[in-house]
Amino acid sequence: MKNKKNRPYREFLLQGNEAIVEGAIKAGCRFFAGYPITPATEISEAMSVKLPQVDGTFIQMEDEIASIAAVIGASLAGVKSMTATSGPGFSLMQENIGFAIMAEVPCVIVDAMRGGPSTGLPTSPSQSDVMQARWGTHGDHPIIVLCPSTVRECYDLTIKAFNLSEKFRNPVILLVDEVVAHMREKITFYDDEEVEIFNRIKPNMPPEWYIPYVDTPSGVPLMANFGEGYRYHVTGLTHDIRGFPTSRPDEIDPFIRRLFRKISQHFSELQFGDFYETDDADITIIAYGCVARSAKRAVIDARQKGLKVGLLKLNTLWPFMRTAVERVLNTSKIIIVPEMNMGQISREVKRVNKGSSKVFTINKVDGIIITPQEIQARIKEVA
Amino acid sequence: MPEITKLIHKYLRHDKKFPHVWCPGCGIGIMLGALIRAIDRCGFTKDEIVLVSGIGCTGRLPVYVDFNTLHTTHGRALAFATGVKLANPKLKVIVVMGDGDAVAIGGNHFIHAARRNIDLTAIIVNNSIYGMTGGQYSPTTPYGMKTTTSSYTHIEQAFSISELAVTAGAPFVGRGTVYHAKLLDSLMEKAFMKKGFAVVEVISHCHTQFGKLNKMGSAVEMMQWQRDHAVTVEKAANMTEEELKNKFKIGVLIDKDLPIYLDEYEKIREMAKTKNK
Numbered sequence: 301m302k303n304k305k306n307r308p309y310r311e312f313l314l315q316g317n318e319a320i321v322e323g324a325i326k327a328g329c330r331f332f333a334g335y336p337i338t339p340a341t342e343i344s345e346a347m348s349v350k351l352p353q354v355d356g357t358f359i360q361m362e363d364e365i366a367s368i369a370a371v372i373g374a375s376l377a378g379v380k381s382m383t384a385t386s387g388p389g390f391s392l393m394q395e396n397i398g399f400a401i402m403a404e405v406p407c408v409i410v411d412a413m414r415g416g417p418s419t420g421l422p423t424s425p426s427q428s429d430v431m432q433a434r435w436g437t438h439g440d441h442p443i444i445v446l447c448p449s450t451v452r453e454c455y456d457l458t459i460k461a462f463n464l465s466e467k468f469r470n471p472v473i474l475l476v477d478e479v480v481a482h483m484r485e486k487i488t489f490y491d492d493e494e495v496e497i498f499n500r501i502k503p504n505m506p507p508e509w510y511i512p513y514v515d516t517p518s519g520v521p522l523m524a525n526f527g528e529g530y531r532y533h534v535t536g537l538t539h540d541i542r543g544f545p546t547s548r549p550d551e552i553d554p555f556i557r558r559l560f561r562k563i564s565q566h567f568s569e570l571q572f573g574d575f576y577e578t579d580d581a582d583i584t585i586i587a588y589g590c591v592a593r594s595a596k597r598a599v600i601d602a603r604q605k606g607l608k609v610g611l612l613k614l615n616t617l618w619p620f621m622r623t624a625v626e627r628v629l630n631t632s633k634i635i636i637v638p639e640m641n642m643g644q645i646s647r648e649v650k651r652v653n654k655g656s657s658k659v660f661t662i663n664k665v666d667g668i669i670i671t672p673q674e675i676q677a678r679i680k681e682v683a
Numbered sequence: 684m685p686e687i688t689k690l691i692h693k694y695l696r697h698d699k700k701f702p703h704v705w706c707p708g709c710g711i712g713i714m715l716g717a718l719i720r721a722i723d724r725c726g727f728t729k730d731e732i733v734l735v736s737g738i739g740c741t742g743r744l745p746v747y748v749d750f751n752t753l754h755t756t757h758g759r760a761l762a763f764a765t766g767v768k769l770a771n772p773k774l775k776v777i778v779v780m781g782d783g784d785a786v787a788i789g790g791n792h793f794i795h796a797a798r799r800n801i802d803l804t805a806i807i808v809n810n811s812i813y814g815m816t817g818g819q820y821s822p823t824t825p826y827g828m829k830t831t832t833s834s835y836t837h838i839e840q841a842f843s844i845s846e847l848a849v850t851a852g853a854p855f856v857g858r859g860t861v862y863h864a865k866l867l868d869s870l871m872e873k874a875f876m877k878k879g880f881a882v883v884e885v886i887s888h889c890h891t892q893f894g895k896l897n898k899m900g901s902a903v904e905m906m907q908w909q910r911d912h913a914v915t916v917e918k919a920a921n922m923t924e925e926e927l928k929n930k931f932k933i934g935v936l937i938d939k940d941l942p943i944y945l946d947e948y949e950k951i952r953e954m955a956k957t958k959n960k
Binding site: 333353355357365375377379396525526529531534536542544 | 759764
């Protein structure tokens with residue numbers, strides 16, 4: 301088919317989870333290991349069908365711990381890899397996510413959020429893993445967390461997640477909620493669409509010159525894949541630039557600081573979001589995931605009533621979009637942060653707020669999406 | 684320098700500061716020697732070997748040798764290795780673990796790796812105790828023994844790692860000891876050449892923890908214990924159950940052919956492509 305501008309295109313009605321699979325395959329993902337869990341199972345199912353078609357490999361492991369371990373192993377062997385789970389499985393993965401951070405192994409982890417704690421609400425949405433995604437694994441560490449609110453964003457952000465993980469040699473977490481994971485929307489792929497794909501930068505020097513964890517201007521070391529002639533040691537122990545375990549303070553400190561710096565000095569490349577009608581807004585809603593959809597509806601309705609309301613949609617949750625939030629804090633006296641948890645992102649907004657605005661929250665933890673009406677009611681209440 | 688020492692040095696990492704972490708008299712060194720000799724005899728290049736380990740005394744082994752080495756989290760070595768092998772089937776992936784690593788925290792991964800039959804070699808050094816953390820009981824600590832967490836006595840029954848592997852479906856299982864060094868060499872060689880999941884259980888000793896707490900003497904005396912309690916599979920075939928009491932079998936316990944995961948997966952790829960057309 302061709303659209304009005306005469307560009308050939310294909311249209312699909314896809315579920316968020318299916319769009320994630322399409323994005324992953326497009327990004328070059330050729331290995332997936334997972335364990336069944338609602339509401340992420342469709343990703344495993346689709347991967348088991350799609351990956352063998354493109355000479356990739358799908359495996360269902362014995363648990364989520366093994367799934368993330370296999371993903372890290374596959375990435376070390378040079379294949380872009382992903383796993384997908386929900387809260388309980390995400391908790392099980394945390395130790396090995398820390399390993400991937402420590403050993404600087406690119407990989408993508410999808411967490412389709414459901415209500416918690418514990419087994420919680422398997423088929424109801426929630427946004428309560430925001431902090432688990434940030435601090436779930438032990439130790440000081442950097443992390444990148446992206447959060448889509450539409451099916452199209454599921455596709456785009458999955459590609460971005462792979463690119464960023466390859467670029468920064470860090471795990472990237474795609475945090476979707478049950479609504480976005482299961483929702484179906486029309487998605488259009490243009491045949492001439494140019495998609496930027498980033499592959500890890502490999503060493504090209506003679507193996508004896510290769511120092512696997514040495515600092516570079518970007519803070520990201522060159523990554524050799526297993527079997528390509530650069531034999532080196534990968535460990536979860538704190539290591540020196542050669543990858544060997546160290547307990548020397550003068551080697552530990554620069555290493556941990558470099559891990560943070562490789563992300564922090566590229567903040568601007570990691571900020572994805574959308575300002576909607578915020579320039580003249582007296583009230584700005586800051587939302588993400590499925591709630592951003594309700595928030596947009598609420599903004600449209602409020603504008604029709606003549607209220608100056610705007611929306612800042614966050615697609616990057618971590619590192620926190622401080623600059624974008626500061627921009628709306630400077631223009632709007634009132635901020636409303638609706639989220640399906642007890643206040644995980646609103647706490648960050650309050651931390652960034654230097655007293656210029658009042659920050660209000662809507663916290664919903666009953667497994668039902670926050671509706672536009674509930675946001676409108678809050679607007680009315682605080683305006 | 685004798686030839687055998689030269690051979691070992693060919694595979695050691697000389698830019699890694701020695702001495703190693705193991706206690707003098709530890710059996711892991713003997714196992715490492717057997718591993719290197721078997722790799723050399725099989726003719727693998729250093730670049731195609733990926734040596735994966737978990738946590739513990741045995742977990743520290745890969746750092747000393749000049750292969751692609753991966754020191755993972757506790758118990759998860761086989762799961763990491765599964766990813767490595769599936770992503771690049773050309774690599775020869777060898778996993779070294781201790782008894783706690785392989786069948787306590789990693790027990791689930793162990794039985795499923797055996798069942799799945801991916802082409803990996805798992806070498807398990809079984810010294811019946813957690814050595815690195817100072818001598819706590821493991822799933823292979825025999826009933827009635829003393830450890831720092833069973834200082835009165837140990838009341839649990841022990842796993843037989845090899846029998847567990849056989850039952851879980853591993854197509855190759857061998858058991859050796861660090862006393863029977865030549866047998867160990869040949870078991871490892873057979874395991875490396877085996878297509879499919881191969882297990883070698885290496886009965887070893889921890890004289891500094893297990894030996895001390897149970898008054899079993901020095902490393903030498905504990906190796907003599909291995910000599911006196913091991914019976915070859917061939918010899919055991921002609922012995923009664925009574926005669927085999929308190930003994931363990933060494934040698935090739937099982938060697939059978941099963942469909943290999945990666946060969947089977949190749950068929951899946953073909954099916955997926957045909958169906959897709």
